[in-house]
Amino acid sequence: MKRLVFALAALLLAASSFAQVTVKDAWIRATVPQQKTTGIFMQLKSAKDMKLVAARTPVARVVEIHQMMMHDDMMHMHAVDSLALPAGREVALQPGGFHLMLLELKEQVHAGTKVPVTLVLEGPDGRQETLDLQATARVLNSAHH
Numbered sequence: 001m002k003r004l005v006f007a008l009a010a011l012l013l014a015a016s017s018f019a020q021v022t023v024k025d026a027w028i029r030a031t032v033p034q035q036k037t038t039g040i041f042m043q044l045k046s047a048k049d050m051k052l053v054a055a056r057t058p059v060a061r062v063v064e065i066h067q068m069m070m071h072d073d074m075m076h077m078h079a080v081d082s083l084a085l086p087a088g089r090e091v092a093l094q095p096g097g098f099h100l101m102l103l104e105l106k107e108q109v110h111a112g113t114k115v116p117v118t119l120v121l122e123g124p125d126g127r128q129e130t131l132d133l134q135a136t137a138r139v140l141n142s143a144h145h
C-alpha cells in the first residue's frame with residue numbers, strides 16, 4: 001500500500017510539471033498542393049527552466065527547430081539543437097524568428113484545420129516530458145493575424 005501511494009505521488013508530480021509549460025496561439029502555416037515544407041508557430045512559457053529539444057507531428061516526416069535571422073541583408077534559417085525556455089519568460093515562435101520547420105509534408109495543410117503537435121521538453125536534470133497540442137492552420141499574413 002505504501003508503495004502504491006508513492007507511485008501515485010510520482011504520477012501527480014509528473015502531471016503537475018506538465019502544466020508548468022503553457023502554450024498560447026499555436027498555428028501552422030497553411031500550404032498549397034505539392035508544397036513540402038511549412039512552419040509551426042506559438043507562444044511558450046515555462047514556470048521553470050526548460051528547453052524545447054524536439055517536436056513531431058503526423059503531417060510531416062521531419063520536424064526541426066529553426067532559427068531565422070538577417071545576415072548580409074538576407075533572411076537565413078538554420079536548425080538548432082534546442083530552444084531555451086527560461087523560467088517565467090514568454091518565448092515566441094514566430095515568422096522571422098524561431099519556428100518549428102516541417103519537412104517532407106505528407107499531406108496538404110488546409111486553412112482552418114487543426115494539426116496535432118507533440119513537443120519534447122527537457123528540464124535541467126535531463127528528464128524529458130512531452131506536451132501535446134493542436135495547431136490551427138492559417139494563411140500567413142491573413143487579416144486575422
Ligand SMILES: [Cu+2]
Binds near residue numbers: 039066100
Ligand atoms: Cu525553417
